Amino acid sequence: MIKRTHTCGELNKSNIGHEIHLNGWISKSRDLGGLIFIDLRDRYGKTQIVFNEENHINAFNTAKKLGLEDVIGIKGVVVARPEDAINKDIATGEIDVEVNEISVYNESEPTPFDINDRNSAMEDHRLRYRYLELRTEDLQKNFVLRHKVTQAVREYMSDDDFIEVETPILMKSTPEGARDFLVPSRIHQGRFYALPQSPQTYKQLLMVSGFDRYFQICKCFRDEDFRADRQPEFTQIDIEMSFVDQNDIMSMATGLVRNIWKKAIGVELPSEFPVITYHDAMERFGSDKPDLRFGLELNEFSDYIDKSDFNTFKDIIKSGGKVKAIVCPNANNYSRKVIDELTDYLKTYFGAKGLAWMKYVDSTLDGGISRFFPDQVKNSIISDLDVQDNSIIFIVGDNKNTVYSSLGALRLKLADNENLIDNSHWSPLWVTDFPLVEWNEEKSRWDSLHHPFTSPDLNDIDLFDTDPSKINSLGYDIVMNGYELGGGSIRIHDRHLQSKVFNLLGIDEKEAEEKFGFLLGAFKYGAPPHGGLAFGLDRIVMLLAGCNQIRDVIAFPKTTSAMSLMDNSPSPVYSDQLDELGLQIKSKKK
């Protein structure tokens, strides 16, 4: 083998005259007859190597037969390019390597798509040949970035006295929350492990063990339906601390995020991130993960409805609903057709019953539902909401959640339409004061908003018996540009409080003992006050890389139906394997 003395990204004028060796893949070849130019590529860059019929006939004849993506090693001499042949676009563009010896390690069949152009094939095709897609410059960049992020995390955490502890991948199944991936036990037939949805209980136990400051970069598994930013297995940066309050955790995590952004992409984030309550986030942005890179805030509109003749909305308010409005510029962009499309979008996806509107053009509030408002009320709307000329006001009235979700979605869509989002801008924030529980209509019970170990605000204990919906939790989410980067909470470390919460959630003592007995047991023996949070690593890298799908930063991702197209998993297994596990497959339901 010809071992490389340099990579394909580093030779330049200073190497002229040197005898060097390179290894790499053939990225492009240009055969001019007696002269062949080849772009040789490795993960560091590309170097143009030249085969000349007159100088080195053996190497030349070998090169004649080469195809794209063949892997070769060469020996040659670095030479300056003629003045008019210099390529300023690449780092190695001032030199060539004149090849005098070549060794072909592996010839490539024609590749299923063009390695120089990642978009030269559809995604399912690229996923089938993921190892080739990973050869593309785009993806190589993403994984270098991902490495920088994990390095930045380990450096920051380690410098701050955190230690990384691994927790089990085979653990106890707890049917709360997401659906578990189950693993059958051979030794204990009929029993199952679950893959962790997160190391939540383990990290709390590590606090009881006195580890004080723990972190881990670990895989988590959730068997739910998938999206552009959700995979069945994903990576969390998992963190837990003892003897701290919410502010301690938030300031540590702010520092971590700042360090990641600085080390990975050289961006200085502000030393403190804005903090907004869950209630305000929903009221102002219709989302618990608002994108603060632009305005278009939601405005309260009920007062104007009260003074109008618009009975539909009046009735909604009477029955406990809400009416809110967004003021959007460039009313001239919103023809009847466009408005209808927006309406359909909100109806289809967010359960809105309609989308009301009025336009403010030439100092007149007109069109849509404007005729229901007396002039005086129109004037208040214009001044209160600071409506500029050529604006359109979109109004939704419905139950609280529908108003939030539909106007929250409309806000994002309008920002996109109006090009209001500065993609070079980073806008982090904390969202705090989440409700502890929410009412599950379907199952007629209270569900945790975060998880059952989240501490309620101790000032709200009285509300357990009066109005559980008003109990705040000591939970917090960190949000960047409209994506949830992570979240966490102060945990309950007191058995009695934990029982109280279980009780509220309808988990009786027997069930609690069965599911979480090991954790409750640990709390008998000196559990320190503790809390923590977890970040979605994939999502962080996705944002830093400027991608909008998480698959672009996971080396071997699965499809939205949780298939691995490359190795065809999940796949059937031999009946022997099932027998050993004591399992039998039911015939598929039709």
Next chain:
RNA sequence: GGGGUGGUAGUUCAACUGGUUAGAGCACCUGCCUGUCACGCAGGAAGUUGCGGGUUCGAGUCCCGUCCAUCCCGCCA
């Protein structure tokens, strides 16, 4: 579980209102070419139109079913 979009040569796409032998770029094969870098020129091979049914004289095109991919809603403590 529900909705949208897509599936045609190795690949990316085209093919009007259902109508001749389903076309083009890149890749591939053959030949020519000593300064290319999207090299150029000449020629060639390459198709179960995702799959299964149906309507029709005739289906890539229309209808029904199904599979796959993707985006979204539900779901994701």
